[in-house]
Amino acid sequence: MSTETLQYFNLSQQWGHGMPEWPSSASLNVRTLQFHAKDGVSVKEIEASMHRGTHMDAPIHVLENTPYITDFELYKFFGTGVAVSIPKEKWGVITADDLEAATPKIRPNDIVMINTGAHHYWGDNDDYFAYSPGLYKDAAQWLVDKQVKLVGIDVQALDHPLGTKLVSHGTGPSHPWLEKEYAKEKGHPLLDDFPLWEPAHKVMLTAGIPGIENVGGDLDKITGKRCTFMCFPFRWFEGEGCGIRVVAVIDPEQKFRFETGQ
Structure with missing residues (x-):
């Protein structure tokens, strides 16, 4: 079978100058070092945290000595899996029941x-x-118990935004008004919920499941389908995360499917 019949879908957000960035202290800077009119070549330099745009986290990002x-x-980054629709509104929490009911059915070893x-x-x-929705502990534990291979999600982080330093966690709150807004809307303190x-970071990553944040691009086109995914970070020694290109592949003739016994 010719690979020309396969359909390829980009699941990464555009990365580089002017990209939306997670609200933290480090920013992305792109500098032009050489350009054609002056030097006859084009050379740019990037200074940035790797936790920007579509990227993968490593366990060391959230827990020491991991x-x-x-x-x-390497097998974690390539294989078959599913893209599932779990629509949520502002601050919605993805639950274990949502994942259990998702279609196509999530299977062990799926991406x-x-x-x-x-x-x-x-x-x-x-x-x-x-204000995005997100995963929290119970859903993350469901994915670990299901023994999936890798998880990607189309929100700002592997964790719900109200489980990050935007509020009173870790070095937060960087966005204290969110706690006031939540208490006003829900009638009780944010930290109760x-x-x-x-x-979710800690449960999945320390169980050996890579996590990809800010999935996007053609995601809608493959949602509800089983397909092949590839998403290799570069070989960064002692890297705690990595910007990444995520690609999905579908064979419209249903003649190609990659399976791994890993």
Whole structure:
């Protein structure tokens, strides 16, 4: 079978100058070192945290004395899986029941891409970075118990935004008004519902499941389908994360499918 019949889908957000960035202290800077009119070549330099745009986290990012990005086995980054629709509104929490009911059915050893609809708000705005839905501890534990291979999601982080330092977790709150807004909307303190700091990161990553944040691009086109995914970070020694290109492949003739026994 010719690979020309396969359909390829980009699941990464555009990365580089002017891209939306997670609200933290480090920013992305792109500098032109050489250009054609002057030097006859084009050379640019990037200074940035790797936790920008579509990227993969390593366990060391959230817990000391744990593996780096190069410690993941290569088979984790390639294989069959599903893109599932789990639509959620502002601050919605993805539950274990949501994952159990998702279609196509999530199977052991799957790569799982979760489409909440939040990627439509991708931009330098609170709708995406402060008000998005997300995973929390119970859903993360469900994915671990299901023994999936890798998880990607179309929101600002592997964790719900109210489980990050935007509020009173870790070095936060960087966005204290969110706690006031939540208490006003819900009638009780935010920490009653989100007492843990980045539990989805810790539960999945330390179980050996790579996590990809800010999935987007053609995600809607493959949602509800079983397909082949590839998403290799580069070989960064002692890297705690990595910007990444995520690609899905579908064979419209249903003659090609990659399976791994790993």
